Amino acid sequence: MAGIPAADLQSFTEHLKSCRRIVALLGAGISASSGLPTFRGAGGLWRSFDATSLATPGAFKSNPGLVWQFYSYRRHMALQADPNKAHYALAELSRRNPDFITLSQNVDGAEHRLSQRAQHPAGQLHLLHGTLFDVKCTSFHCDYIRKDDYTDPLVPALDIPKKGMNFPSSAEKDSESDADAEPELDISNAQVPIPDLTPADLPQCPKCNGLLRPGVVWFGESLPSDTLDFVDNWIDEEPVDLIMVIGTSSKVWPAASYLHTARSAGARVAVINMDANDLAGRNLEPGDWFFQGDAAVIVPEILK
Ligand code: BJW
Numbered sequence: 001m002a003g004i005p006a007a008d009l010q011s012f013t014e015h016l017k018s019c020r021r022i023v024a025l026l027g028a029g030i031s032a033s034s035g036l037p038t039f040r041g042a043g044g045l046w047r048s049f050d051a052t053s054l055a056t057p058g059a060f061k062s063n064p065g066l067v068w069q070f071y072s073y074r075r076h077m078a079l080q081a082d083p084n085k086a087h088y089a090l091a092e093l094s095r096r097n098p099d100f101i102t103l104s105q106n107v108d109g110a111e112h113r114l115s116q117r118a119q120h121p122a123g124q125l126h127l128l129h130g131t132l133f134d135v136k137c138t139s140f141h142c143d144y145i146r147k148d149d150y151t152d153p154l155v156p157a158l159d160i161p162k163k164g165m166n167f168p169s170s171a172e173k174d175s176e177s178d179a180d181a182e183p184e185l186d187i188s189n190a191q192v193p194i195p196d197l198t199p200a201d202l203p204q205c206p207k208c209n210g211l212l213r214p215g216v217v218w219f220g221e222s223l224p225s226d227t228l229d230f231v232d233n234w235i236d237e238e239p240v241d242l243i244m245v246i247g248t249s250s251k252v253w254p255a256a257s258y259l260h261t262a263r264s265a266g267a268r269v270a271v272i273n274m275d276a277n278d279l280a281g282r283n284l285e286p287g288d289w290f291f292q293g294d295a296a297v298i299v300p301e302i303l304k
């Protein structure tokens with residue numbers, strides 16, 4: 001219980017006992033203690049590898065080989081990671097409460113694989129930004145999609161983790177000022193030369209031989225419409241009792257908007273984050289909770 005003020009813990013657990021309809025909104029911070037870097041935080045992925053410049057349709061169009069190498073590296077890292085105590089605590093709550101839904105922005109698959117292992121009830125886990133382990137065809141007239149493909153690497157040319165590949169540094173990147181602009185793809189800082197892969201080297205569609213791409217949602221792309229519809233209807237249909245906003249900087253929309261939508265539907269808000277200055281922490285109102293610390297420690301404690 002170290003670190004959690006007793007009064008906050010008591011008022012939260014009292015409220016939790018009376019809650020039926022609960023939402024958890026997850027960001028990269030929940031997987032941090034599983035060894036997966038976050039995007040924007042200290043030591044985060046986007047500092048080391050400038051992931052913003054790679055997570056766009058424009059980057060894939062101009063250099064699919066580079067973007068595929070980046071995603072192959074991410075898939076490899078995610079496959080090494082194990083779910084942590086926060087993932088297990090949320091799965092346990094899902095099993096106990098069919099009116100608890102989890103909305104994850106993470107593409108690492110940790111929650112997804114956890115849910116399979118823990119027999120997470122179907123329909124209670126919603127992936128807002130897709131997953132690294134789906135691939136889909138980029139050809140305009142082809143609807144090919146392959147789900148839950150854990151092959152690593154997907155094709156021999158993507159066998160990069162073993163080669164110690166590094167990615168462009170974003171140390172000089174403006175973090176706030178150009179947040180909503182599509183970042184430029186700049187590979188001039190690459191510490192290790194990145195092999196030039198042609199589309200023929202990359203995963204190809206078995207239906208039309210077109211280029212496959214990762215099944216994640218890039219900037220400027222729509223989130224899966226069935227997921228958006230489900231969440232909107234779920235929040236609209238009855239009052240919500242609680243939203244837990246766990247390990248996200250709350251900078252990316254529309255995911256960040258669910259805190260406000262749930263609040264408007266009656267929810268009290270609990271933010272769990274390492275950093276009190278992050279956006280979600282700054283949006284707190286009286287009656288909300290802010291639990292500062294590692295989600296892998298805090299979440300199991302508050303859901304006990
Ligand atoms: C810990 C911890 C520990 C650390 N314990 N905590 C202007 C205004 C509003 C919106 C926009 C705008 N301009 C453009 C937009 C829309 C855009 C957007 O939001 N941009 C913002 C950057 C401004 N959104 C979109 O484009 C979305 N689509 C869309 O809107 O469609 C409609 C539309 C289409 C076309 C035109 C117009 C509208 C799509 C968003 C897709 C986001 N995709 C990514 C990449 C996925 C693939 C990949 O992974 O490579 O998703 S971006 C990236 O950010 C990823 C994440 O899911 C997402 C959120 O990041 P997250 O999880 O919050 O990570 P961090 O690193 O930011 O934060 C980690 C947090 O954890 C920190 O707070 C730490 O303190 C904390 N932490 N360790 C607890 N141990």
Ligand code: ZN
Nearest residue numbers: 137142205208
């Ligand atoms: Zn195809």
